[in-house]
Amino acid sequence: MTYELYYWDGIQGRGEFVRLALEDAGADYVDVTRVPGRGTGEMLKLMDSTDEAHVPFAPPFLRDGDQIVSHVANILLYLGPKLGLAAKDEASRWFANGLQLTITDFVAEVHDTHHPIATSKYYEEQKEEAKDRAFEFVTNRIPKFLGYFERVLAQNPEGSGHAVGSDTTYVDLSLFQVIEGLRYAFPKAMRHYEPQYPALLKLHGSVKARPNIAAYLASPRRLAFNENGIFRRYPELDIEP
Amino acid sequence: MTYELYYWDGIQGRGEFVRLALEDAGADYVDVTRVPGRGTGEMLKLMDSTDEAHVPFAPPFLRDGDQIVSHVANILLYLGPKLGLAAKDEASRWFANGLQLTITDFVAEVHDTHHPIATSKYYEEQKEEAKDRAFEFVTNRIPKFLGYFERVLAQNPEGSGHAVGSDTTYVDLSLFQVIEGLRYAFPKAMRHYEPQYPALLKLHGSVKARPNIAAYLASPRRLAFNENGIFRRYPELDIEP
Numbered sequence: 001m002t003y004e005l006y007y008w009d010g011i012q013g014r015g016e017f018v019r020l021a022l023e024d025a026g027a028d029y030v031d032v033t034r035v036p037g038r039g040t041g042e043m044l045k046l047m048d049s050t051d052e053a054h055v056p057f058a059p060p061f062l063r064d065g066d067q068i069v070s071h072v073a074n075i076l077l078y079l080g081p082k083l084g085l086a087a088k089d090e091a092s093r094w095f096a097n098g099l100q101l102t103i104t105d106f107v108a109e110v111h112d113t114h115h116p117i118a119t120s121k122y123y124e125e126q127k128e129e130a131k132d133r134a135f136e137f138v139t140n141r142i143p144k145f146l147g148y149f150e151r152v153l154a155q156n157p158e159g160s161g162h163a164v165g166s167d168t169t170y171v172d173l174s175l176f177q178v179i180e181g182l183r184y185a186f187p188k189a190m191r192h193y194e195p196q197y198p199a200l201l202k203l204h205g206s207v208k209a210r211p212n213i214a215a216y217l218a219s220p221r222r223l224a225f226n227e228n229g230i231f232r233r234y235p236e237l238d239i240e241p
Numbered sequence: 242m243t244y245e246l247y248y249w250d251g252i253q254g255r256g257e258f259v260r261l262a263l264e265d266a267g268a269d270y271v272d273v274t275r276v277p278g279r280g281t282g283e284m285l286k287l288m289d290s291t292d293e294a295h296v297p298f299a300p301p302f303l304r305d306g307d308q309i310v311s312h313v314a315n316i317l318l319y320l321g322p323k324l325g326l327a328a329k330d331e332a333s334r335w336f337a338n339g340l341q342l343t344i345t346d347f348v349a350e351v352h353d354t355h356h357p358i359a360t361s362k363y364y365e366e367q368k369e370e371a372k373d374r375a376f377e378f379v380t381n382r383i384p385k386f387l388g389y390f391e392r393v394l395a396q397n398p399e400g401s402g403h404a405v406g407s408d409t410t411y412v413d414l415s416l417f418q419v420i421e422g423l424r425y426a427f428p429k430a431m432r433h434y435e436p437q438y439p440a441l442l443k444l445h446g447s448v449k450a451r452p453n454i455a456a457y458l459a460s461p462r463r464l465a466f467n468e469n470g471i472f473r474r475y476p477e478l479d480i481e482p
Contacts, residue, residue, distance in 0.1 A: 053398050054336040057343040057389050069335045071342040073314075078335055094310045094319055095295040101312040102298040104342075108349060116357050117370065118377035129358065129370050136359035148298050157294050 003029035003079075006043045007060040011229035012181075012222075014107065015060040017072045018079070020173040023216040025083035031221070073100040076170040085170040096164045099152065099171045103178060106145045110181065111230050113137045113237055123227075123234070134237035138189045142182070142241075146197050149175060153199035160199040161206065168210070175200065176207035181231035188238045244270035244320075245304040247284045247297075252470035253422075253463075255348065256301040258313045259320070261414040264457040266324035272462070314341040317411040326411040337405045340393065340412045344419060347386045351422065352471050354378045354478055364468075364475070375478035379430045383423070383482075387438050390416060394440035401440040402447065409451070416441065417448035422472030429479045 003022060007015030015031075022029045033040045046068075049055055056070035062078070069078045077097050080086030087096045116133035117126040149163070158166040163175060179200065183190050194201060207213055216222055225231055244263060248256030256272075263270045274281045287309075290296055297311035303319070310319045318338050321327030328337045357374040358367040390404070399407040404416060420441065424431050435442055448454055457463055466472055 049396075050392075051396060053396055054332070054339075055392065055396060056339065057386075061339075067332055067335065070339040074335065074338045074342055077338070091295075091308055094308065094315065097315045097318070098295075098297065098302075098311040101315055101345075105298075105349070108346070112353070117373045118381070120377060120381050129373070132358045132370070136361060140359070140361050145298075151291075151296065155292060155294055155296060 001028075001065050003027060004032050004063040005029055005060060006032050006046070006056075006063065009033040009040055010223065010226075012177075012225060012231075013060075013229045014072050016177055017103075017170075017174045018060055018062065018075050019221075020177055020213065020216070021076055021079055021083055021085055021170045023221070024168075024173055024210060024212050025085060026212055027079075027083055071104075073097060073104050076100055076174070080170055083170075085168065085173070087164045087169050088167070089165075092164050096169055096171050099149075099163055100174060102145070102148070103171070103174050106141075106178065107230055109137060109141055109145075110185065113185075114232050114234060123232075127236070130234075130237060135239050138186060138239040138241055142186070142189060142193060143196070146193065146200060149178075150197045150200050153203060161203065163203070168207070172203055172207055173213070176204050176213075179204040181225065184225040185231040185233055186238045187233075189241050192241045242269075242306050244268060245273050246270055246301060247273050247287070247304065248301040250274040250281055251464065251467075253418075253466060253472075254301075254470050255313050257418055258344075258411075258415045259301055259303065259316050260462075261418055261454065261457070262317055262320055262324055262326055262411045264462070265409075265414055265451060265453050266326060267453055268320075268324055312345075314338060314345050317341055317415070321411055324411075326409065326414070328405045328410050329408070330406075333405050337410055337412050340390075340404055341415060343386070343389070344412070344415050347382075347419065348471055350378060350382055350386075351426065354426075355473050355475060364473075368477070371475075371478060372480075376480050379427060379480040379482055383427070383430060383434060384437070387434065387441060390419075391438045391441050394444060402444065404444070409448070413444055413448055414454070417445050417454075420445040422466065425466040426472040426474055427479045428474075430482050433482045 005015060005018055032038050033043050043059060047056060054068045056068060060072060061068055061070035062075045069075050087093045113134040114123045114130050116129045152163055153160040156162060162168060163171040246256060246259055273279050274284050284300060288297060295309045297309060301313060302309055302311035303316045310316050328334045354375040355364045355371050357370045393404055394401040397403060403409060404412040
């Protein structure tokens, strides 16, 4: 069965965390809104359905036959075992899901650096507040979150090469994407901070070198970061820590 | 085994979504930071641990023997089957987790109405921005989220009395808490909106009348809402829709 991923076309956004898992596993999937003849309309129709019992609030969501699963962490929890990207034992799976939810929170904070007041308004309408929020983000939130993930790697009893256990899980792939996104959006801040997080950077490098990930990153399926996504490069928000 | 819930003392906050499930099920649990002789120090010590493999990023987290589970939705996913508050079939459990994650996002937006710029600063230092963010929240976000939850109830093939299936799940308890919190923080806005969400209000009433919930709400274990929590009553943010 082909997995159907539904997400906004044209951006990496939150969908990218799911794509990385599907790509790493070489899974059979389609990005519905990018399929000629299907597109965003099909996604919106499903979201607006008045008889679908398990209607999703927002993209991304995954359809696997009759099963609809929404929210990144939920999708990855669902796909993890099927793609061979889940933690091995149950105790570690609860931990992995907690980590993924911390990543979710961090990504929401990244979004709010350019939209601190209203998602319904343009960045240009909230630039001043965005500068203040980005100051807080760069000064306090980046080190708080990255420092936590670095600790998680350092305290992994099975070695600092992975977030959970001794093998690659979807959490590792998501941490790679977090570093990629931060480097795009906050290059100055990241140059300052990176030396403090050696394990995280090593993990980023090892994920990037995984054959299926490397092939994906080099393919047209990997969209470039841009200023419609979650991670946006606005130089005025890339504050010197 | 006694469940140990770790959360900031003195507020309902995010911990309350877990408490409601534990209380409804009559589970054996302790609220660690409120136990004389234990307190917040014990929670912080665990969070600061340099050898705990499954260290949590932030409260709330739950300890069940050796298992630590963090993040509200993760804790409820873990506790659901143990407390008899999970959806019956697997397909519905994925949907329930998605709903709980939508509630998580909504609660984060409630928090940001009074802290749009910096969690490290006082509300008083971001009052102007809070007014703008609360305007967006009251005007667009309350109806978007409550409208979605109302649809979920209306489209439940087993009847609009529950979010998932034909029985009470932890999602119902959380929706009760969302309504309680919004009524506390945004009474004017809620008086305006409530008539639009009859199924949600009926669910709120039926949860409130559940014997264990009623007993809990009348007990000293249920703290009052206050201006240190997530749902805060600042009249200047309670905008007329």
